[in-house]
Amino acid sequence: MTETMPVLDTDLSGLTVQDWHEGLDRIGDEHGYYERLGPEHAALFIDAGPRLLVTFETRDAIRRTPRALPRGFDAVARSGWSLLALISDGDGLFRAPRVWGYVDRLVDEGFFEDFERVLFYGHHAGGYAAAAYSVAAPGARVLALRPLATLDPEIAGWDRRHLGSRRLDFTSRYGYAPDMVDAASHVTILHDPHHAADAIHAALFRRSNVTSLRAAHAGTRLEQILDQAGAIAPLLDLAMEDRLDRTAFARLWRARRNNAAYLRGLMRQLESANRPEQLARLCRHGLTTPEAQQFARKLEALSAPARPASAAISRVG
Template sequence: MKDGHAEDIAAEGLLPVWLRDISGPAGGTGFYEKTGEHAAAFVDRGRHQLVVSFDNLADAGNPGHDVEPWGGKFIRDKGWSHLGVFARGPSWYRDPEIIGLFDRLARRGFFDSFDRVALVGTSMGGFAALAFADFAPGSTVVALSPQTTLDRTRVPWEERFLKGQARDWTLPCSDAAHTIGRIDRAYILYDPAVKADLWHVERLPQDRVIRLKGFWFGHKTAVVMRRIDQLKPFMEAAVTGTLTEPAFYRMIRARKDLLLYRREVEADLTRRGQKVRMKRFRDAFRNRKRRLANVLAEG
C-alpha cells in the first residue's frame, strides 16, 4: 500500500486488523500475497496451531478496506496463526495462481513447520478446505456444507452454483474425493435433508470423515450454529481435534427454537407430502415459543 489512497486509509485507522498485526509497531510477522483472483494473508502467532481459512460465497468480493478473512477475529482471539485466503468472486478457487501458491508453501515446508494444521471453510470455502488439504498431510479439515467438486461429469446431479460450474475443473485440486487421503480427519457438518449436500459427503472416503448431521439446518449450517451461539465452541473443538459426535449433538439441541429450523422442517415435510404432520409441527413450534416467551416475561 503505497499510493495516496492507501495512506488515507491507514491514517483513518481503516487498515484490517491482520495487516496491522503483520506490519504494526509490535513487530508482528507474516505476509500478504495477491495471486490473480485471490489473495492470502498470513499472521504468525506461533508454531502450535495454524488455521487456514477460505472465503465462502457470501464473503467473496467484499469491497471493504478492513475486510477480514473468514473466521479472522475468532482465530485471532484464540492466539492461533492464520493463513486467510480471500476470493474476489464465485471462483471456487479454480485459479492456477492460488493453487501454485499452496504448492510453493508446501514445498518450502511451511505447513510442516506447525504442530497442528486445520483447514476450515463453509460451502465454497468448505470445498477449498477439502480440496487443498493434500498440501498439509496430517491436517484436520473442518468443512460446513461443502461441495466435493462442481464438475458436472462427476456430479451431474449438482444443479446449484452455475457460476462455479463454469470454472476450469481440469485444474489440480478439483475433486475433494481424491485430496483427503493424507489428512488426519475431516469434520463435515451438513444437513442430510439437503440431498445434494448429502451426496457430496457420500463421495468422500469415509475412513477420514466424521459426519456431523445437522438435521434441518438447511445449507446454511454455519448460520444456524451462530444463531444458537455454538459456532465458536464447535470450531474450537473441531480445529483442535477434540470434538466428539456426542458433544456435537449436545451443542445443537437449541436449534429447535430457531425459525430457520422450523422453516426447514416444514419444507422437508411438504416435499414429502406430509401436510398434516407439517401443520402439527408448526403448531407445536408456535406453542413452545409462546410458552418460552411467557417464562421469560415472568422472570
C-alpha cells in the same frame, strides 16, 4: 512465530472494497503478510501461535460480518492460533492457477511444517476448497460445512445450483476434494441429510478418516444457524483438538431449538409437507423464543376454523 498474541481490534466495516483490501494489507504488514493472488484471490497470514487455522472465505461474506474481518480473527484473539485466510472475490471455489501456485510454494517452503497442528475450515464452496487444499498439509484436520465434492459435470452433473462454475477445471491440481483428504489426520463433514444435493456431495467423501455429522433440517443455512448459536468457535476448538465426535456435536446442535433461522426454515418445511399437527407443536415451542410473535400468528391461523367455500352463483343466459 511471534511469542505474543497480536491485538486485532481493527474494524474494516463500511469501507469501499479498495480501502478494505488496503486495511487487510496493513494488518498483514504488522502481523504477517497480505498477498494478492491474481485479480480474484488473496491470502492473509497472521503469525500468532504454534497452531494454524486455514480458512476459505469470500470477500462478500467477510464484509457482511460486524467488523468485516475474516472468520479466523476470533480464533486468533481467543486461542492464540495463527491464521491463514484465503479470500475469494468470486465464487469461493479457489479454482485458479495462481492459488495452486501459492499453495505449492507454501509446500516447497515447508510452511505447514512450522505448526504443531493445522485445521482447514470452509463452508459449501469454501468447504470444497478446505478439503481440496488440505492435501498440502499431511496430518491436518478438516472441518467442512456442506462441502461440494466437485462440480465436474461428469461426476456432479445432477447438481444444477452452480452452472456457471462448471467451466472451471476440477480435474487437475487440487481438483477432486474426496481424493485430496487422503493425507488428512481427520475430516469432519457437517450437512443436512434431508437436503438432497448437499447429502450427495457429502456421501462422495468416503475415506476411513471422514466423519459425517448430520445437522437435520438446517438446509443451506447451516453456517448461519451455527454462527447465531455461538457454536462455530467451539466446533473449531473441538476439531483442532480431535474431540469433535457425534456426541460433542449433538450437544452443540441442541442450541438450534431456540434459533430463529432454524425454526423458520423448519416451519416452512412443515407447511410445504402439509403437516399441521407438527407445525402446531413447533409454533407452541416458538412461543418461548424471541420470535414468539411470528409463531403466535401462525398458531392462531392454524387454530382458526376453516371458512366454508363460497357458493357458486349460476347465471342463466
